[in-house]
């Protein structure tokens with residue numbers, strides 16, 4: 036049933052009094068009625084409309100109450116779900132029994148008034164009429180049926196039988212059987228005529244019996260069964276059907292009769308109208324006006340008639356159309372039902388799909404739920420952690436806040452203090468500014484003083500140098516160092532004579548051949564270097580002297596000792612390619628150049644080098660002032676192997692460095708000389724086993740070294756060692772006057788040069804005179820001196836001029852005496868010099884001094900011997916001396932055969948102290964002569980003119 040008829044029915048079914056319904060229904064009476072009708076319902080009597088609606092909304096109660104009132108009216112079969120479907124069934128049944136009802140939307144939307152009125156109507160209706168009669172009556176009225184007792188009863192019974200057929204839910208138990216019997220019986224009683232009713236009741240009874248016998252159920256009650264039962268029990272169904280057909284025919288005939296009646300009425304009415312028309316036409320014929328009126332009326336009637344006809348046609352058409360519509364609606368209904376079925380199936384499938392999806396979603400959601408749960412757990416833990424962390428942080432911040440507060444307090448206090456301090460500082464700064472200005476002025480004054488002082492820097496520097504050299508002077512000009520050579524690999528088995536080396540220059544030598552006191556001898560020097568001493572250590576002590584050379588002092592360093600004792604090793608070094616092995620020579624030169632370079636801003640230096648050797652009493656120039664070739668010079672040195680030394684130096688090597696410096700500020704000139712002497716080694720020819728050329732060399736060497744002792748730590752060299760050491764000891768005891776620097780101012784130098792030139796001129800003239808006088812004196816004195824000369828020559832202790840130079844008592848004299856002697860020699864020289872100065876020849880004096888370096892001048896026998904040998908060299912004699920001179924010298928006893936013996940005496944260390952002192956004095960004189968003139972010395976040519984040197988020597992001797 037569509038909604039619109041329901042709505043219209045609801046709207047139209049406003050409980051009119053003809054149906055016995057009340058507009059206002061008491062809800063309580065409805066509830067009580069419902070409780071009475073359905074005892075299991077137990078509705079609270081004071082329930083509200085809403086509560087009642089809750090009970091009714093699923094439609095079950097409504098269907099049950101109607102089923103109770105009119106069993107079978109509502110279709111209770113099927114398992115349709117409660118809700119709108121049940122309500123629709125209820126409403127359909129209400130339509131069936133033609134009672135006013137509500138619409139579905141009323142109860143769904145909570146509009147309960149029509150619902151209550153519907154229920155109230157039902158209640159009233161059934162309470163008032165007793166139910167069954169009223170329904171029948173009502174149906175009759177509803178369908179406007181005539182009152183035909185028998186046929187109506189059959190119709191109703193058929194309706195209810197059909198309803199019963201459609202209700203298979205009836206069981207076959209006794210109660211159901213009673214109900215069935217009563218139901219059908221009563222229906223039959225109510226609705227069928229007495230004759231038919233008797234038959235129907237009989238049939239129902241038999242049916243009941245059959246159920247009893249078969250103990251069957253209502254489920255078995257199909258139409259065929261019933262018909263069969265009816266046939267078997269001779270139930271005249273045909274009669275019933277006949278009755279039914281009769282009723283239908285009756286109804287159709289009644290309808291036809293009704294239509295006929297209507298037609299008749301119409302025709303009667305039409306006849307009346309026609310008669311009236313005729314009357315009217317007659318009347319019309321009477322008067323025109325009347326006719327006209329009548330005509331118009333007739334016209335009107337015709338129009339009305341036409342209208343009625345048209346209306347009739349329309350009604351017929353309407354009826355036809357209604358029928359067509361009904362057919363169409365039936366078709367539509369079936370189509371809709373089919374569509375509904377399809378939609379239902381689709382809906383079910385969709386529901387299944389949805390269900391599946393819902394399950395999947397459920398599973399997913401459960402998973403998610405689990406995840407969320409775990410996440411939640413984790414989150415809770417994290418929240419806890421965060422809480423604890425934030426708590427601790429909060430505590431920390433709180434404590435920090437406290438600290439900061441106290442810090443801020445402290446800062447503010449400090450700020451206050453700082454402000455105070457700043458004020459104080461400002462004040463102080465002002466004060467300081469003032470004092471600074473004062474100090475600045477004061478410093479300016481001081482700075483001026485410093486500037487002045489700086490201007491005097493050079494003079495201070497010079498003063499410094501002067502003081503330094505004074506210190507060197509105070510230390511003593513002659514320093515003797517003793518270096519002990521280590522035992523060489525080939526000599527390892529030999530015992531050393533060196534017993535003890537003291538810290539302060541003490542040295543003890545033991546004599547293996549003697550016992551007791553004499554077995555040991557103690558010597559004292561400036562320093563003793565042990566066998567382990569390095570080249571650098573040896574040089575360190577001599578280094579300060581190198582500086583002195585640059586300040587205009589003369590320095591002589593020479594090494595002496597017996598052959599193989601390490602002189603060349605010390606002076607030159609074993610290997611010049613290694614700086615470590617450099618000897619004194621190289622180190623000294625290196626220092627010299629370095630210092631001169633450092634000073635080049637104040638003093639400009641020129642350095643000249645001369646290297647000569649005295650070989651077999653001949654002076655040879657080894658290089659021409661070429662420093663770089665010094666090494667070549669060394670290589671060129673004459674060396675030869677002896678038994679005692681594989682590479683024995685067979686000559687005296689003298690390296691002289693001349694330094695010329697000019698003070699750039701004052702123009703003052705400095706002249707200094709450095710003599711580095713490596714003497715040939717003394718040797719005992721019996722030990723060195725020298726023969727031939729070597730023997731001749733040895734003799735020359737020994738002769739030239741007669742003034743010196745030997746040295747060697749070897750036991751076999753004991754006597755030479757002692758001799759050398761004694762000599763050295765004596766040398767170290769010599770005291771000299773303070774050394775002088777050869778420094779000249781510019782003007783002085785010019786004047787000096789003029790003076791020197793004049794002196795030189797005078798001295799030359801003087802020399803000529805002197806020589807002539809000397810020769811004359813010699814010739815005159817030869818005869819008278821002959822005897823004493825012979826005597827002198829036999830005794831080494833006498834000088835050639837017949838005077839004993841040193842008495843035995845002199846042998847005990849120490850350095851002071853030597854110095855005296857040396858001084859006297861110097862004095863002699865000075866005298867001589869003065870004399871020559873008087874003669875105006877300073878240059879000859881210089882020459883004298885210079886040559887003296889090469890040929891020591893003394894009055895000792897050895898000196899004389901050397902002099903003799905020197906003069907006897909063919910070179911010098913040939914060039915400088917006359918034959919007469921030579922003869923004179925021979926007459927004086929030089930060149931005696933015993934000279935070699937004397938040399939061996941010296942080398943044995945058997946020279947008397949006085950003799951040795953004499954020679955030492957000469958040696959010291961030459962090495963430290965302060966007035967030497969380097970400009971002359973740098974000329975090798977002049978070095979090669981021994982005659983020039985010999986002159987003053989002879990002169991000195993003559994003077995003596």
Ligand SMILES: Nc1ncnc2c1ncn2[C@@H]1O[C@H](COP(=O)(O)OP(=O)(O)OP(=O)(O)O)[C@@H](O)[C@H]1O
Nearest residue numbers: 520597598599600601602603604680683684715716
């Ligand atoms: N301090 C030392 N350390 C090591 N070896 C040394 C030392 N002194 C000398 N010698 C070695 O001793 C040997 C002799 O030395 P050197 O030639 O210097 O003696 P010398 O006194 O010059 O001899 P000569 O007078 O015969 O020329 C050389 O082989 C040298 O290397």
